[in-house]
Amino acid sequence: MAVFSESELFAIRRHLHQIPELALKERETHDLLLKKVQELKQDFLVVKEPSELPTALLVLVKGSDPQRNIGYRADIDALPVEEDTGLPYKSTHPGIMHACGHDIHMSVALGILSYFSEKQPKDNLVFFFQPAEESESGGMKAYNLGLFTGDFQVDEFYGLHDKPDLPAGAIGCREGTLFAGTCEVNIEIEGKGGHAVFPQKAKDSVVALASLILQIQTIISRSIDPIESGVITFGKLEAGHIRNVIADHARIEGTIRGLTQAMIEKIIDRIKEVCQGVALSYGVKVTPEFNQGGYWPVENNPELTKNFISYMRDAEDVDYIETAPAMTGEDFGFLLNKIPGTMFWLGVDDDSSLHSATFTPKEAAIYKGVQAITGFLAYRMAQG
Structure with missing residues (x-):
């Protein structure tokens, strides 16, 4: 001993x-x-x-x-x-x-x-x-x-x-803050499938997905104070089954990082607002899901x-x-x-x-x- x-x-x-x-x-x-x-x-x-x-x-x-x-x-x-x-x-x-x-x-x-x-x-x-x-x-x-x-x-x-x-x-x-907080984000897009040559009869989840990603990426550059820090990264995308069918469903998975809990909550709120706008614009259903667990900013x-x-x-x-x-x-x-x-x-x-x-x-x-x-x-x- x-x-x-x-x-x-x-x-x-x-x-x-x-x-x-x-x-x-x-x-x-x-x-x-x-x-x-x-x-x-x-x-x-x-x-x-x-x-x-x-x-x-x-x-x-x-x-x-x-x-x-x-x-x-x-x-x-x-x-x-x-x-x-x-x-x-x-x-x-x-x-x-x-x-x-x-x-x-x-x-x-x-x-x-x-x-x-x-x-x-x-x-x-x-x-x-x-x-x-x-x-x-x-x-x-x-x-x-x-x-x-x-x-x-x-x-x-x-x-x-x-x-x-x-x-x-x-x-x-x-x-x-020593370490950022992290939050998982998953977004499901439900549209309406159809033949590739009849787009007017479908609600394209891939196009909605593309617009959603681009708009979410502006949150950091246009909704966050430049002297503060935040990150949104989408690392996984899934949509469609075959090249000549308009996809009825798409899903993206990513992560949010922020140096304060208030920053993370602000980013989450803005993502929800962007999802609502894309749903209205493209006539699709957009469902975001957030999971932070215990990974708050240090x-x-x-x-x-x-x-x-x-x-x-x-x-x-x-x-x-x-x-x-x-x-x-x-x-x-x-x-x-x-x-x-x-x-x-x-x-x-x-x-x-x-x-x-x-x-x-x-x-x-x-x-x-x-x-x-x-x-x-x-x-x-x-x-x-």
């Missing part, structure tokens, strides 16, 4: 990397995490395995004189990606890979937890090993199930995401984030870098909408991008991350 060393954290990370699992199926991962938690000194620890979310794991570290409960979240699921790194500890689960670095996230969290299992914190710490970040909105599920109540209540939440284009171990953050709490940045910027052993907002999505945004907190980056120095088959984060980032975050948490608890 001792604080995990750097070499032990490397070994843990490599074991986790070999057993990636998809959202809500993280059984091996959960069991390994629990095993590692059980190896620690148990004097201050309380473990919770919620039956309502069985692959989740919560660990309370009881403080010596608690004034607050500080939460720390690490996501645990992987992606449906076939690994192409050539690593000796590559994934043993075909078609699944920790291509977003959640194995790094978990290893850092275990390192922080091991430190405070030996050195009792002043405040209570709640470690949340969260399933289903990549899909299924695990953070939202946990909150709605009431997991952060009673002894496991969280007053402020922190969590990291690894970033390949920052130096290994560097901490990146910013005030305001909007950092102003006061807590200023405090976090102040510590990281001034700490002698931390390489702090101010970062720009990213349009990638993260379900920690839902939790930060309900509980004040801060998300930040941990640099992992890799040429490959997140979600790629060749993503190979530098393990040197793990222990540097542990040191930076344990230092910050001790500083935060000393503030009273």
